[in-house]
Structures are given as structure tokens and as C-alpha cells.
Amino acid sequence: MTDQVVELLVIGGGPAGLSAVRAYREAGGLGRVVLVAADPDSPHERPPLSKDFLRGEQAEGDFGLLDEGELARLEVTWARDRVVSVDVEARRVSTREGADFAYRKCIFATGANPADLPVPGGEDSSLLRLRTLEDGRRLRQAVAGAKTVAVIGSGFIGCEAASSLRRLGVEVVQVTNEYAPQENRLGDEAAARIARWLTEDGVHLVTGVTVTAIERDAQGVTVQLAGREPVRADEVLLAVGVRPASDLAAEAGLRLHEGRILVDAQMRTSADGVLAAGDVVHAFNTAAGRGISVEHWFDAETMGKIAGRSAAGVEGAEWSSPPGFWSQIGDRWLKYAAWGDGYVEALYEEGEGDAFTVWYQDENGTCVGVLTYKADANYDKAFSLLG
């Protein structure tokens, strides 16, 4: 067992962890920096896993996150290892491989993992899920030998993957408890558009249904549905949301909010010297005036950057931007920004050709979100309205 003192120890090699170390150095943070990441692969983008990579249009090496020589330039030690315990009183971290670090500042950027479905068979590890590059490879391999794939879930990842899988020539049945894909989050009219796109792409939608069990046998998988005929497929992709990777933080005694690490706008947790950023946090946003949980790439980067600056001692670095992301269903790009706690009215506006915008408003008529398709000017305008 080694015993090493580091100035900054970052747990997690996704966009939050990586932007934290970059920002720490940019802000003049000194001393030894160690980033411990459990991924067996080099850091990579996740969005292509349900899009270009899944469709076979992008190779593995094309979406790495690190520039060549960057770690050396930043003087960051990258450890492929898993942190197994953090003692926030003693300021010590232990890893699975037996390393033991004493830190002055620590940043949790542990992200999230795909959620299971709480039904019999819904935890089966042979079901396909999408988070890591390894998951992406496994999905592609499984699909290569499959005739039919059932996608369970109609969030952005489920819709993107369903459309991408069709491009590979496989039959796709998408099963969801929503009456149309993303209806709960985006409203009827946007959901109807997305349903039309998926149908055009050849996805067979089975909507408004409850999955009661998932059963694997030697020939494939049966998705049992309440009061409806079961769906039979060679493989099942489970895309039913994520579970924040906050167990380590909970064991360390950090304060949580609904399973996420509670942080202020500077990404400080309840423990001295400990910060957190990305999908794993519930963070205070100064423009919203409240805590927010988001699972988006750019926001993870933004929060990581703030955590890195805070760790370097920069005052006044605070999270204030509206959260949002872009999603690609087939060749269609949707852009979404919203505070994320619902809306009272969704105003649907047709644009030129097949462009559209949905403006989401609260009970006072204030804009709380926007969804655009081929309407970038509205997307940009919404950012100033939300900010």
C-alpha cells in the first residue's frame, strides 16, 4: 500500500472530472493532481454511443476526450482504478488496487449508471444497457447477430438508439409506458413529432404499456406487458433512465438530496475540502434560485469547470447557466434547454418547412424551457430568456 499526498484528487474520468482538472490548472492550481477513473477504456464521449458509433459511422478512436500529451502538459496522473472508500475527516482515499492517497481537495465526479427496471428479470445483467464504450461494443456485437431488438424506454437515449438500430437493418420494437415518446417531458405535440420520426425510421412503437417482467430463455427474450401481448425479441436494450453513482459519497457521509450529492453553486459539498460535479450532483443554480439535477454533457463540463476553479481557490465561480442538451434521432437534431421542473403550458410554433419550436411556460407566462428543431434563432433567444 502506498501513501501519497495529493493537492487535488478527482474521482471520475467523464466530462465533469476531466474539465475539473483542466480548470484547476488553468486557474493556477498547483501541486500534485491525481484523477482516478474506473473505466477500462481511455476517456471518451458518451453521446456517440447511441448515435454515430452505434450506427457504425464513427470508429472508437474518433471520440476520445484527451488530446495527445495533454495529461503530461497538465501534470495530471491518471489512475485506472476504482475508489472504494473516502474518509472526509481524515481526508484520505483508498482504491481497489490498494493505493491510499491523502488529499487536500477532492472532487467527486462519479456520474451515473443505467437504471434497472423494478420488475422480475429487470436486473438481469444479460440485458443490454448503454453508458460506457464497453456497453456500446456489446450492443453492436449483440445486434450483429439479432433479427429483432426490443428497446425499453422512450427517453432521449431510447429514441436515439431505436432509430440508430434501424439503420443497422434490425427490427426494432420500442416499448414505453408513455403514450408517445417523451410526452411527459416535452408535451403532446413534440411527442407526436418524435413518434412520427421513429415510425418513419421503421421503429415499431408499443406505447402506453407497463412492463411486468422480462424473461430470457435459450431462444431470446420475452417482455411481458400488463394486459397486452408480450413482445418477443432476440435482445433487449434497457433505456429507462439512470441511477446516480452516489454510493461512495453516501458511505463517506456527504449530504445527499434524492440520491444525489448536494452541492452549492460553487460545487461545494457538506464536507470541507470536498467538491462534486456532473450527473451525480443536485447543484444550486443561481439563475434558477434553487437546486437542480441534470444529466447532460455540457452541464457536466460546466459544473466540473466550476469545481476545478473552486478547488484552486477562485472566488465567485458559480453555476448560473440554463441546463440543456442536443439529441439526434436519425439525422434530426433536437435542441432542448429547460430548468427541468415541468411547465404549465407548452406553446407549439411551426417554423419554415418542417421546423418547429415548443416554448414551455410556467403559471406566470414566464419561459421555463424550449425545444427546437431547425430553429436555432429561437433556441438562442430562449437562452437569454432563461438566463
Ligand SMILES: Cc1cc2nc3c(=O)[nH]c(=O)nc-3n(C[C@H](O)[C@H](O)[C@H](O)COP(=O)(O)OP(=O)(O)OC[C@H]3O[C@@H](n4cnc5c(N)ncnc54)[C@H](O)[C@@H]3O)c2cc1C
Ligand atoms: C448513450 C448516451 C448518450 C448520451 N447523449 C447525450 C447527448 O446527446 N447530449 C447530452 O447532453 N448528454 C448525453 N448523454 C449524457 C452525458 O453523457 C452525461 O450527462 C455525462 O456523461 C455526465 O458526465 P459525468 O462526468 O458527470 O459522469 P460520467 O460521464 O458518467 O463519468 C463518470 C466517471 O466516474 C467514474 N467512476 C464512477 N465511480 C467511480 C469510482 N468509485 N472510482 C473511480 N471512478 C469512478 C466512471 O468510471 C466515469 O469515468 C448521453 C449519455 C449516454 C450514456
